[in-house]
Amino acid sequence: MSVTPALDPHQNRSAAVVVGVDGSVGSERAVRWAAAEALRRGRRLMLVHALEIDTAHDVLTDPGAVAIRAVRERGVERLVSAAAVARRVAPEAEIDTALLDGGAARALIGQSPAAHLLVLGATGTGGAACHLGATLPAVTGHAKGEVVVVRDAEFSRRDDRTGPVVVGVDADHRGGLAGYRAVAAAFAEASERGCPLVAVHAWSDLPFGELDEALDDIPPETEAAALRLLNEGLAAWREKYPEVTVEQHVYRCGARHHLLLWSKTAQLLVVGARGRGGFPGLPLGSTAHAMIQRAHCPVLIAHDH
Numbered sequence: 001m002s003v004t005p006a007l008d009p010h011q012n013r014s015a016a017v018v019v020g021v022d023g024s025v026g027s028e029r030a031v032r033w034a035a036a037e038a039l040r041r042g043r044r045l046m047l048v049h050a051l052e053i054d055t056a057h058d059v060l061t062d063p064g065a066v067a068i069r070a071v072r073e074r075g076v077e078r079l080v081s082a083a084a085v086a087r088r089v090a091p092e093a094e095i096d097t098a099l100l101d102g103g104a105a106r107a108l109i110g111q112s113p114a115a116h117l118l119v120l121g122a123t124g125t126g127g128a129a130c131h132l133g134a135t136l137p138a139v140t141g142h143a144k145g146e147v148v149v150v151r152d153a154e155f156s157r158r159d160d161r162t163g164p165v166v167v168g169v170d171a172d173h174r175g176g177l178a179g180y181r182a183v184a185a186a187f188a189e190a191s192e193r194g195c196p197l198v199a200v201h202a203w204s205d206l207p208f209g210e211l212d213e214a215l216d217d218i219p220p221e222t223e224a225a226a227l228r229l230l231n232e233g234l235a236a237w238r239e240k241y242p243e244v245t246v247e248q249h250v251y252r253c254g255a256r257h258h259l260l261l262w263s264k265t266a267q268l269l270v271v272g273a274r275g276r277g278g279f280p281g282l283p284l285g286s287t288a289h290a291m292i293q294r295a296h297c298p299v300l301i302a303h304d305h
Helices: 025-041 055-061 066-089 104-114 135-142 153-157 180-193 212-217 221-240 255-263 286-294
Strands: 017-020 045-051 095-101 117-121 146-150 165-168 197-202 246-251 268-272 299-302
Touching: 017 025, 017 104, 025 045, 025 066, 025 117, 025 146, 045 066, 045 104, 066 095, 095 104, 104 117, 104 135, 117 135, 135 146, 135 286, 165 180, 165 255, 180 197, 180 221, 180 268, 180 299, 197 221, 197 255, 221 246, 246 255, 255 268, 255 286, 268 286, 286 299
Parallel strands: 017 045, 017 117, 045 095, 117 146, 165 197, 165 268, 197 246, 268 299
Antiparallel strands: 146 299
């Protein structure tokens, strides 16, 4: 397998770390994370706030545009506040702001093709608690490139960058490894951070514990074959990134269960947008969806396009 990337707009020197801003606690956490990453990578930071207004419609219902002006002023205030937070974290970083119309999901997805990273924040343990509401699944499902969700207060208290990068690796329907972009992103991030990489693979889609009663029926060579598949699939990436120390962990089932456990000590969790058995029409696979709702560290969603 070749791991030489095609020309990638996300890797252009002009590509910024883009972060969505909405004034929430989750948003501020995302700004802090994105500012630190932009400074460390020597990239520009772009703070984006999107207005949930339809200018043409609102001009008709509000001829004086009083409400529109108020919404814009509040948006500017949020960007100014976010920029102040970013400067405290990364005083030397180049920081730009953008106030966009058309709604958060559309605006952020529109920024993604040229972004180095697109960063969102979230809070809570479920989709309803995510600070961007319906925007979060829309953006993580349909954006281009790599999207990072910074979602856990626990992580912000232990963000010492000492944990590994963890990547979930699936097998495809042909028996090879799926998720080229996820593996590529994970190795690049581990190299960038100078930390170990943990590759996690579950050879069954069944939930954790479902195989306990059937262990006697599992051929003993199955797990050995899964580990061999993982070894072979990662070999080219080990060669490209010889400085990255790699741990490999193969489990019978319960990929989500094991990834969540690893996220408690990881500094970054990487998953593909769609895993094994994912349908092209679905915006986000079940494992990726579960991780952005429940993981204990930032989650990078790597899209294959």
